[in-house]
Amino acid sequence: MTFTIQITDSGDSFPCKPNEMLLLAMVRLGRKGIPVGCRNGGCGVCKVHVKSGEYSNGKMSRAHVTEQEEQDGYALACRCQPSSDLVIEVVGKMRKAVHPEQAVVIKTERGE
Amino acid sequence: MAMTGVLRPGHVQLRVLDMDASLTHYVERMGLIETARDEQGRVYLKGWDEQDWFSVVLREADEPGMDFMAFKVDSTATLDRLEQGLREFGCKVERIPAGELKHCGERVRFDSPMGHFFELYAEKDFKGNGVGTLNPHPWPEDLKGMKVNRFDHCLLYGDDLDGSVKLFKDVLGFNETEKVMAGPNGDFQIASFLTCGMKAHDIALIRHAEKGKLHHASFLLKSWEEVLHAADIMGRYKIPIDIGPTRHGITRGRTIYFFDPSGNRNETFCDSYDWYPDHPQITWTEDELGGAIFYHNQSLNERFLSVVT
Numbered sequence: 388m389t390f391t392i393q394i395t396d397s398g399d400s401f402p403c404k405p406n407e408m409l410l411l412a413m414v415r416l417g418r419k420g421i422p423v424g425c426r427n428g429g430c431g432v433c434k435v436h437v438k439s440g441e442y443s444n445g446k447m448s449r450a451h452v453t454e455q456e457e458q459d460g461y462a463l464a465c466r467c468q469p470s471s472d473l474v475i476e477v478v479g480k481m482r483k484a485v486h487p488e489q490a491v492v493i494k495t496e497r498g499e
Numbered sequence: 500m501a502m503t504g505v506l507r508p509g510h511v512q513l514r515v516l517d518m519d520a521s522l523t524h525y526v527e528r529m530g531l532i533e534t535a536r537d538e539q540g541r542v543y544l545k546g547w548d549e550q551d552w553f554s555v556v557l558r559e560a561d562e563p564g565m566d567f568m569a570f571k572v573d574s575t576a577t578l579d580r581l582e583q584g585l586r587e588f589g590c591k592v593e594r595i596p597a598g599e600l601k602h603c604g605e606r607v608r609f610d611s612p613m614g615h616f617f618e619l620y621a622e623k624d625f626k627g628n629g630v631g632t633l634n635p636h637p638w639p640e641d642l643k644g645m646k647v648n649r650f651d652h653c654l655l656y657g658d659d660l661d662g663s664v665k666l667f668k669d670v671l672g673f674n675e676t677e678k679v680m681a682g683p684n685g686d687f688q689i690a691s692f693l694t695c696g697m698k699a700h701d702i703a704l705i706r707h708a709e710k711g712k713l714h715h716a717s718f719l720l721k722s723w724e725e726v727l728h729a730a731d732i733m734g735r736y737k738i739p740i741d742i743g744p745t746r747h748g749i750t751r752g753r754t755i756y757f758f759d760p761s762g763n764r765n766e767t768f769c770d771s772y773d774w775y776p777d778h779p780q781i782t783w784t785e786d787e788l789g790g791a792i793f794y795h796n797q798s799l800n801e802r803f804l805s806v807v808t
């Protein structure tokens with residue numbers, strides 16, 4: 388049995404086994420849509436908001452999903468196991484790499 | 500070369516979300532050895548070839564990252580002298596009594612311009628490397644997983660790079676072996692590699708918007724074959740790899756990066772060069788940053804650059 392995980396942002400969807408983390412299912416199938424970071428609940432780049440469906444969460448960094456947010460349906464895709472089909476929205480993102488980010492830092496520091 | 504002052508990285512305390520999962524990772528998979536636990540529930544580990552009691556301390560918490568990194572100094576006189584220098588530099592300094600970390604002497608803890616906490620200490624109990632000192636074998640039996648040799652360095656992210664580089668060079672006597680320069684005139688430093696001994700780096704620092712972040716804690720292996728073996732362990736146990744096996748231009752390390760069960764990045768690597776204080780400093784420029792970081796494919800990787808704990 389698999390559940391269907393639908394990403395609202397991109398319209399992409401992928402299947403996920405009941406005991407599998409969303410992000411790993413996506414990566415294993417070579418699908419895209421959710422940013423992939425540490426895959427272990429620490430970095431927050433895979434943060435999603437679950438719009439509908441049932442799921443359970445493993446341990447995750449409270450720096451990225453507070454208890455309140457968890458109650459409000461926010462989750463880390465790498466720590467989230469579905470128990471039904473899910474519709475999710477991607478909230479997390481990869482911060483810009485050193486290159487462009489530094490350009491911004493340079494501007495700020497020089498007051499340009 | 501006579502080694503005085505700050506000798507080497509001595510320990511790092513990492514926050515983990517789940518202690519049992521972390522011990523499976525650090526002990527069974529990476530091959531660190533458990534040597535103590537304390538009342539706070541912290542677990543102490545060491546690489547097999549380290550002589551002191553511990554080099555990694557794991558503390559269970561609700562967010563991952565690094566609590567502090569410590570360096571061993573050659574004597575209590577040096578500890579006192581450096582403490583004075585840190586105060587004059589403007590660091591917030593505190594003395595932590597011997598035994599607060601088991602088997603460790605008094606520590607001098609201080610903050611830094613990039614937002615990380617560091618410690619210096621002169622004494623730690625001797626544990627030995629498991630092969631003894633009389634007619635020793637080259638390695639002990641029963642090592643596990645990747646069989647990491649020792650804790651080697653950390654790469655840290657934070658905002659005031661210039662301030663932290665100054666602290667390490669001017670107060671603690673580190674030498675800057677390599678640096679990365681960016682900006683329109685190439686005069687804006689974005690990364691620094693610093694050594695207190697003869698390694699290409701004992702700590703690396705990268706400019707980043709947030710304070711006090713950990714990019715990775717690194718562990719030494721002794722050959723490329725061992726790096727590939729580490730990669731096999733990661734495949735077998737589905738440990739998420741960040742990138743590698745590959746080589747860095749910077750420091751020449753041959754390396755693989757992966758994540759612990761709390762999302763802290765680890766590195767296992769081999770090779771580098773010997774550095775003497777009369778060697779010239781190496782500079783990398785922004786336009787060659789791809790190869791500076793990943794020498795084989797000569798291109799940057801967004802996750803490697805931006806994912807931190």
Ligand code: FES
Nearest residue numbers: 424425426431465
């Ligand atoms: S990928 Fe890092 S928290 Fe999910």
Ligand SMILES: [Fe+2]
Nearest residue numbers: 654715717766
């Ligand atoms: Fe490293």
